[in-house]
Every structure is written in structure tokens, then in C-alpha cells.
Amino acid sequence: MAFISNRYTRLIGIEHPIVQEGLGPFRTPKLAAAVSSAGGLGTVSMPGMPVDIEAGARTFREHIEECAALTDKPFAVNIPVGVDRDGVVLPFTDVYIRTVLEARAADSGIAAQLRVMTTSAGFPGRYVQLVKDAGMIHQHKVGSTHQAVRAEEGGTDVVIAAGFEMGGHAPSKAVHTFVLIPSVTEAVDVPVLLTGGARDGRGLAAALAMGADGVAMGTRFITSVDNSDWHPAYIQALLDAEEGDDVAFDGVYGPCRGLRNAASQSLLDHTAGDGDEPMGEVELVRWKIESMQRAQTEGDVTNGLVLAGQVASAISGLIRVAEFVPAMAEEAANILRRLAANLDAPLVDAR
Ligand SMILES: Cc1cc2nc3c(=O)[nH]c(=O)nc-3n(C[C@H](O)[C@H](O)[C@H](O)COP(=O)(O)O)c2cc1C
Missing domain, CATH: 3.20.20.70 (Aldolase class I)
Structure with a gap:
């Protein structure tokens, strides 16, 4: 190893x-x-x-x-x-x-x-x-x-x-x-x-x-x-995600990245002033945290916020x-070794 x-x-x-x-x-x-x-x-x-x-x-x-x-x-x-x-x-x-x-x-x-x-x-x-x-x-x-x-x-x-x-x-x-x-x-x-x-x-x-x-x-x-x-549904949603399926929305401490779904869209709408009922600041923070936990514990990957990286x-x-x-x-070590070995190889004359 x-x-x-x-x-x-x-x-x-x-x-x-x-x-x-x-x-x-x-x-x-x-x-x-x-x-x-x-x-x-x-x-x-x-x-x-x-x-x-x-x-x-x-x-x-x-x-x-x-x-x-x-x-x-x-x-x-x-x-x-x-x-x-x-x-x-x-x-x-x-x-x-x-x-x-x-x-x-x-x-x-x-x-x-x-x-x-x-x-x-x-x-x-x-x-x-x-x-x-x-x-x-x-x-x-x-x-x-x-x-x-x-x-x-x-x-x-x-x-x-x-x-x-x-x-x-x-x-x-x-x-x-x-x-x-x-x-x-x-x-x-x-x-x-x-x-x-x-x-x-x-x-x-x-x-x-x-x-x-x-x-x-x-x-x-x-x-x-x-x-x-x-919840397995949360993990599956990450496995199913494709390029472009993630988005940064307004989280609890500034921007937050997760999957595009109804929950992240409602936050984007809220930030744009297009939401239904405007929520107070404290109420909104609680909604965000509860919505994250709903995704993780109940597997609600539509109405819950599914945090995930790109x-x-x-x-x-x-x-x-x-x-x-x-x-x-091991993979990283092998890559670094291979690259170092390539550096030592003489340049091939392409003419
Ligand atoms: C579901 C989820 C929850 C996270 N919660 C926290 C957190 O509580 N505190 C924190 O410092 N970072 C948090 N992060 C960020 C991670 O610690 C880490 O920096 C990030 O996932 C790295 O990006 P990656 O997902 O591309 O590996 C969270 C990330 C995800 C995906």
C-alpha cells in the first residue's frame, strides 16, 4: 500500500x-x-x-x-x-x-x-x-x-x-x-x-x-x-444527479449548494421576491434547517433541501x-509517481 x-x-x-x-x-x-x-x-x-x-x-x-x-x-x-x-x-x-x-x-x-x-x-x-x-x-x-x-x-x-x-x-x-x-x-x-x-x-x-x-x-x-x-432516497438522488442538476441558493450562512428541486426552487423564488408567503428571518432559517433534515431523515428529496456538491x-x-x-x-501516489517518471523521460523528437 x-x-x-x-x-x-x-x-x-x-x-x-x-x-x-x-x-x-x-x-x-x-x-x-x-x-x-x-x-x-x-x-x-x-x-x-x-x-x-x-x-x-x-x-x-x-x-x-x-x-x-x-x-x-x-x-x-x-x-x-x-x-x-x-x-x-x-x-x-x-x-x-x-x-x-x-x-x-x-x-x-x-x-x-x-x-x-x-x-x-x-x-x-x-x-x-x-x-x-x-x-x-x-x-x-x-x-x-x-x-x-x-x-x-x-x-x-x-x-x-x-x-x-x-x-x-x-x-x-x-x-x-x-x-x-x-x-x-x-x-x-x-x-x-x-x-x-x-x-x-x-x-x-x-x-x-x-x-x-x-x-x-x-x-x-x-x-x-x-x-x-x-435515508437511501437522499443518497440515490446524489447518485442520479447529472451535470447542471446542482444550484447555489440562499442558505443559513450565505450561499448553499444542493440539488435543483421544488425546495431549492422555492428558495430561489423567495430570494427573487416571487415567493408565496414572505417568511420572517427566524422562521425562514428554521424552515431551511427542517427542510434539510426532512431530506436526510425522511428521504423527501422533492420538498426537502438536498445539500450536495457539484x-x-x-x-x-x-x-x-x-x-x-x-x-x-494509492491512486494519488501512483499518479504523482507516473508524472514524475514522465518528466525524467527524454523528449521525443517529433520531426
Ligand atoms: C450535506 C452536506 C452538509 C454539509 N454540512 C456542513 C456543515 O455542517 N459544516 C461545514 O463546515 N460544512 C458542511 N458541508 C460542507 C462539507 O464539509 C465539505 O466542505 C463539502 O462537502 C466539500 O465539497 P464536496 O461535497 O464537493 O466534497 C456540508 C456539505 C454537504 C454536502
Whole structure:
């Protein structure tokens, strides 16, 4: 088996620079454990923003404990950060970050495995130090070079650079990975992961060629036999998606990518001012989150929001995570070796 060992894999203590990134507001403890057991880094996702924050925190903790029980390898948690207009972190984020720290403090086994906290959306400010003081590695997802530099200045250990083709909440500036990643890797010194559009060893090799240290994927891992917590209709909708079937609509934290259906169309209509009943801001956010969860738990892929990356159009079969992760690393290593060997070959005289 080929290994791509680099500063990222050494920092986290994993075999392959392949991450299953946060997929909230959905259940991912089983998927996360499968990816971690396969030598990558799995991520337990935030279970949404229920009205009862404490109930959400209890669910999050249960998911962390479930993941820890299923694997003995390192894993991560993802917390999308809510901030107010002055950049102050909102109460639900505070509760979720503290839930993670409490889960680690209460169980030395969990503390040893749950090494990484990935934040996204807003920047968590002073919480970065709190997370690092607790002995965790902090990763932050960004959508621009400017945000990457600010995240590094704010103490982040790893930057995840997100291109506009990604599934779920996408950057507010529509910059795609091919443009964004070289700019980010040039601008920061910390390890960088590419997120958005990767699906196999070719994506990993390309990310490494652009100066990144690994890839973080969502859509590819959703479409796996290990993702038994999600409704089969959701997974099938991703497998059936063709080029042009995805669209960016107004999500909870800015643009969000998912499949075209009645739910995403109603949001597009709403944004264009053509909707039926105008909803209040809070009501609309709740509708969006409930609509996402309806798709995932009930399989309502028509009236539910089906978040997915553009790469869904290039995915037509399910993977088995245990085989897929090492095979993806091996494919990337082989591509890089082959390219390097080609460089050494003498130029053919075409005359
Ligand atoms: C269904 C779904 C839910 C997602 N939820 C989150 C989330 O809660 N937090 C987050 O940071 N990113 C979230 N994302 C983005 C993923 O973590 C990842 O960055 C993205 O899927 C990468 O693009 P790809 O789907 O092309 O691999 C979500 C993506 C999808 C498809």
C-alpha cells in the first residue's frame, strides 16, 4: 500500500491526508468512525440549531461518544460558528464548543481520539485559544485568501480552503478550487486542505500539486455504504444527479449548494421576491434547517433541501470506506509517481 505521509498526516496522526468533513445538520458518527478506521480523518457533524440548545448539545455529545465507541483512531468535530454583526460568537456556538471540551475532559479515551476541532462559517475568535489550550488542533474552513490569512493570524493550525463547487454552505465569493487553492497555499504557512469537488486519487494528486496537504470531502463520503444513517432516497438522488442538476441558493450562512428541486426552487423564488408567503428571518432559517433534515431523515428529496456538491454529477456508485480511503491515497501516489517518471523521460523528437 502507498502512503502519502506529510506534515498534515503527522500533525493529526493519521495514515492518509483524506478527511470526511462536517456534514451538519445530519448524523455522521458511523461515517466518521468508518473514515477514521480506514486511516483518514472522520468528522462528527453539528446536529443543527434546535430551539433547545441544551438538547442539541446532548445530541452532539451522544454522537461524539458513539463515534469514539466505533473506532480507536483519531477523529474530528465540526462546528459552524455563528457570529453577530459585531463578530461576537453566538450562544449556540459557545455551547457546542464547550460540549466538545467537556466530552474530552470527562473521558481520557475521547480526549486522546478527538484531537481536531474544525470550525466553519464565522471565525471563532478567542475560542481558538480555548480549543488549543485544551490540547486540540484547530482547523478553520475559509472561502477566500483573505480569510485564510486572517485565520492563520488568528492562530488556526490548519486552513481548509473551500471552493464554490463544494456541497453545503459555499463561500460568499464564488471562487472555485482551481483558482483558490494555489492562492491560499501561497499566502499561508500552515497546512492547507482542499475542499470542494474532490472524489478520488486524481483530486488528491491535483490538490497536492497545487500546494495543498490533503483533501476534505463531503459528497463522495455521503454516497457510501457506510452512511447507513441517511435515508437511501437522499443518497440515490446524489447518485442520479447529472451535470447542471446542482444550484447555489440562499442558505443559513450565505450561499448553499444542493440539488435543483421544488425546495431549492422555492428558495430561489423567495430570494427573487416571487415567493408565496414572505417568511420572517427566524422562521425562514428554521424552515431551511427542517427542510434539510426532512431530506436526510425522511428521504423527501422533492420538498426537502438536498445539500450536495457539484461533484455529485460525477459520482454514480457507492463506495466502501474501508477500501476506498487507502485506494484513493494509492491512486494519488501512483499518479504523482507516473508524472514524475514522465518528466525524467527524454523528449521525443517529433520531426
Ligand atoms: C450535506 C452536506 C452538509 C454539509 N454540512 C456542513 C456543515 O455542517 N459544516 C461545514 O463546515 N460544512 C458542511 N458541508 C460542507 C462539507 O464539509 C465539505 O466542505 C463539502 O462537502 C466539500 O465539497 P464536496 O461535497 O464537493 O466534497 C456540508 C456539505 C454537504 C454536502
